[in-house]
Amino acid sequence: MRIHICNPNTTASMTTKIAAAARAIASTGVEIIATQPEMGPASIEGYYDEAFAVPGLLQNIRAAEAEGALAHIIACFDDTGLDAARCLATSPVLGIGEAGFHAASFIAGKFSVVTTLGRSIPIIEHNLGRYGLASRCAKVRAAEVPVLALEQKNSGACLRISDEIELAKSEDRAEAIVLGCAGMADLAAELAQKHGLPVIDGVAAAVAFAESLVRLGLHTAKLGGYASPRAKPYTGLFAGFAP
Amino acid sequence: MRIHICNPNTTASMTTKIAAAARAIASTGVEIIATQPEMGPASIEGYYDEAFAVPGLLQNIRAAEAEGALAHIIACFDDTGLDAARCLATSPVLGIGEAGFHAASFIAGKFSVVTTLGRSIPIIEHNLGRYGLASRCAKVRAAEVPVLALEQKNSGACLRISDEIELAKSEDRAEAIVLGCAGMADLAAELAQKHGLPVIDGVAAAVAFAESLVRLGLHTAKLGGYASPRAKPYTGLFAGFAP
Amino acid sequence: MRIHICNPNTTASMTTKIAAAARAIASTGVEIIATQPEMGPASIEGYYDEAFAVPGLLQNIRAAEAEGALAHIIACFDDTGLDAARCLATSPVLGIGEAGFHAASFIAGKFSVVTTLGRSIPIIEHNLGRYGLASRCAKVRAAEVPVLALEQKNSGACLRISDEIELAKSEDRAEAIVLGCAGMADLAAELAQKHGLPVIDGVAAAVAFAESLVRLGLHTAKLGGYASPRAKPYTGLFAGFAP
Amino acid sequence: MRIHICNPNTTASMTTKIAAAARAIASTGVEIIATQPEMGPASIEGYYDEAFAVPGLLQNIRAAEAEGALAHIIACFDDTGLDAARCLATSPVLGIGEAGFHAASFIAGKFSVVTTLGRSIPIIEHNLGRYGLASRCAKVRAAEVPVLALEQKNSGACLRISDEIELAKSEDRAEAIVLGCAGMADLAAELAQKHGLPVIDGVAAAVAFAESLVRLGLHTAKLGGYASPRAKPYTGLFAGFAP
Amino acid sequence: MRIHICNPNTTASMTTKIAAAARAIASTGVEIIATQPEMGPASIEGYYDEAFAVPGLLQNIRAAEAEGALAHIIACFDDTGLDAARCLATSPVLGIGEAGFHAASFIAGKFSVVTTLGRSIPIIEHNLGRYGLASRCAKVRAAEVPVLALEQKNSGACLRISDEIELAKSEDRAEAIVLGCAGMADLAAELAQKHGLPVIDGVAAAVAFAESLVRLGLHTAKLGGYASPRAKPYTGLFAGFAP
């Protein structure tokens, strides 16, 4: 079973970390193909970066679909381009934010999210609202750590995240934590140990659930909003992306 | 990996069917332990039956936990006793209704549920509300087929369910269907083929997701509502169930 | 008019206190029958205890129904077994949590709840969500007092509850308080006096509203989720509970 | 115990009918004072009529409060002026719409409302939203019968209401009906009999609950939105209404 | 284009300030007619005052409609009498609270409101709920400043408001502020400058949007709740207000 995981930013060290996290959880016999777009932003911090991450992500989804990927994972916690990817693919497509929220819902009544920057909070709240899981999330918190600081040793990022987890326990009555950035994938186990509650990394959750959907024989529904794109001319830089 | 699936009613033929559905999806190396309570109702059709299904279910959960089950599945679409089971177990516990709703949420914008009797609609709507997924469900429909009719050949049950699926497509704009009874586990593939949209069996979904949670190393959160029961006297018939 | 109030735990001192609170509010000519189950937990603190309180509660409901009770009250603030009891009874059945919320809604815009343990908060929040009254509740607070500590003199329980009421006024803008445990029935008047806002005891509210429903000639609706249980075999310990 | 019920329109025959319905349910020893405003509209059909019903209603509330009324009932299903009346009174104030919704919530999972004219549907939906009970109401239906047609024999009004009840059962899965006009108070018993489900008259419900609140010793909360009006000049026609 | 703005209280200095704020934003060629009722309260602080502000307001709306006003603005942040005015007028009618909320929604994800007294918070929350915009409002805050204190120099009111804005930024993550009283119209620019975020005055917003609706050729919808009042007798003081 081939599963495609796309880091929608162009930072290779982050793709490497994500691929490692994905392979660590993947079942025997599951091949993880990790990609990043050829074009777009070095990190995704807000709606503007998202807009330029999506075309390259879709290019990678299309290529991976052609090469037999049975599921796709979007490895940005904002679930950048998830709906567009579902229109393009017949295989299931999961976002790591979405996967993290669902995992938390299976094991806890309420969870809090700890993400990077405050500007990402509204995006995550929008997603929670759309997925229907807003009532399960006690609070979306920001550690005020830029995404790429997570790639640097000694940035103090982990400590800031840890502080927010402590607040989530005491102030939000959170029963579990969802880490709000793909770049935090390597911190989950240590933070769970330290704080004594489940700490969920969306990358691992997405891989496990993607395998599940493949085994269940489920495909993306094509009757409504995820119908395949209608044939039509695309112009200029995007001529090659026409459905 | 040992996974315990409990049919919370006492009808053995249904346990057999559920066990078969579970084993069909389980990964190599996963052992499925299928149980049913020693006491309680022959089928669960409404809140009253639920009340008498739960003690036996919990007995089985406790026994399976002791025997090393790494996850538990409650194989009634009402997710009977799910919260109590989560208090008792440290392993993850999933309901098949819950699992079906989450699976549908990963592949479709909106889904409809087709269950057995109209009296079960409020229970399912309550669960959707609690899980937070009510906004993802277009409608809960009843085929008005008793649970045990699903165990009889030629009961016409499948045709009634098929009719409701057709209405869900045309009237609800449902993009996927979740079958609303463990006894429908064997119908999903045929109905998906017939109606041209994803049809989800909660038993299979629960097995796949349960494996996922085990591999992710997640346990039931113990900080809030699912805290382990406090030690205290239990009296009479239930003396042996004291925490 | 005979009204049955069932304390669903097995602690006799609590039944006595509840009966006294009920008789204190009951109209002349109303006979209060106070019961407790023969089997089950000594107190209800979380979902697990609930599961073992319900069968005995239903036994008592059935017996009281047969003896002409015109209404039933479930005297646990979690409204344990309320839906199952409504399936069984044709008389109205009220939970004391539910009654307290409705009473508060008639006299205040927003109320806060002060319950015993934090583990009960999710249960109460679930109930508020189901009843539709979540938007009327500013916050569910826990005094972190075990249920049976309310039965002991000098446990400091009342002071802890009083502290939470003060926070509810200042932080939640609560206009009224609903006491979140049957064992607090004797504290309402004193706390209302001390804090200068309405403090509602669910036991008294439930008795008054139960009388009201009887006088209005209303019965539990039998068309949907509260339909009478269907006849079917019950097995083992529960054989005698078959509908 | 003196309870004041105010029909906020100026049609005396309707006040008479309301008084009769109130006295029919009132406990022995409860004195029902039925009033109507000296000024305002002959019936309340929409927001404009409401605006001119409220000053006279408040005048009557103030007078009744001075004469020792221990509770007040606003006998228009739109609950006209309810919030203003609660500011004025220290006794509890109930609307008959509100009382009907709460009564239905105690005995049924979902109810539908059958009111007079379509123009009243948004008002009732607003009220349900504010009270928090919108999720309990399957649908607000209009029989398209003017309020004063209910005062005429042979107007066909009852038949139109009956038709809507039938639709509420089949299309809304309503388990109970709340009659949406004070002028329907005399129809509840007959319609319940005919349709085989609880049919609730808000006038009777309000009287029973008002007595309950009085016996519970509850007053309108004065800490938030229902604080007593601040002293200030009132001008012109309304000089005499200054707080 | 003639636009009518009605200050629904009887304080002339406030009408003058509102008129000035309205004229400052009005387009060339727009005539602002500013009125206040002949009868009613000197300020609107809670539901009771509202009830006595509405009849005079409606009188002014009717007169202005007859004199060719193409839109009406209700210049009290509680949007006093908005629904009744919409029944009466065929021209659009806007409340300044409503206009402020919509303006904030166009430029910010979340806003907070800073109003005068705590007793007005529930009214504003009710309005937000009805308009559908509750999810856009982070918090409704009160500076605990009486309305007429805003008319006095050196009352310290502006400082109290400023303090709440600072809290809205730090505690609510508010991205914009809506000032919650017509009497604050002259403070918006200074506070926006001081706090570095958009601060919205509902009077100005309402004038701009009222002009917009006129230019768009839109009238108040007459098919549902805003249908023109039905002809019927009005009695006593209000005989002259009969539709």
Place this chain on the structure above:
Amino acid sequence: MRIHICNPNTTASMTTKIAAAARAIASTGVEIIATQPEMGPASIEGYYDEAFAVPGLLQNIRAAEAEGALAHIIACFDDTGLDAARCLATSPVLGIGEAGFHAASFIAGKFSVVTTLGRSIPIIEHNLGRYGLASRCAKVRAAEVPVLALEQKNSGACLRISDEIELAKSEDRAEAIVLGCAGMADLAAELAQKHGLPVIDGVAAAVAFAESLVRLGLHTAKLGGYASPRAKPYTGLFAGFAP
């Protein structure tokens, strides 16, 4: 005052129609700059097309901002790229869907939307949810007319739209209609006349509201989700779009 309106698809005839509709409503002295992207899809029908419309749209927003545009309008009813555009611009940015919903909210209790294809319904429902206005929308309907059919004479499109408006009146109790495509801008007046209720074109509404926001001196809030993009490398095709 210069206002920029961007048709985010590449069909010039549609840009021409949109520009005409915008200029027809613009105030004297307002200059409308109408643009379309150099790259992207010929029409936007679903999430996939959206993804490729946004980069070109943002390019145009940036250029127009540099040329002194005081507001921007996104002339696709899906409000494609609205959040990203708000990050980029300091001037206000409005979507025509958003503008249409707000206009309808000022004049009607409930509105229905009539859009082109069923696949756009989920997008519009998502937007309504995020804006907070879902409760004001009775139903989102699709006429099942492709976007570019609106550019052809005799396509029967107007008749299909008209049929849906009739259903919205009778089945949804809609009091106003919002037309769900920029390509319907020329139909609003005729349909309003024919059906006797307000019919709103989002293009006109957006122009009027954009002028309003400029006159009010309001800018896009920069404290939360709409903060200006952080400086960082952009790669490949998108190198020139780096913030």
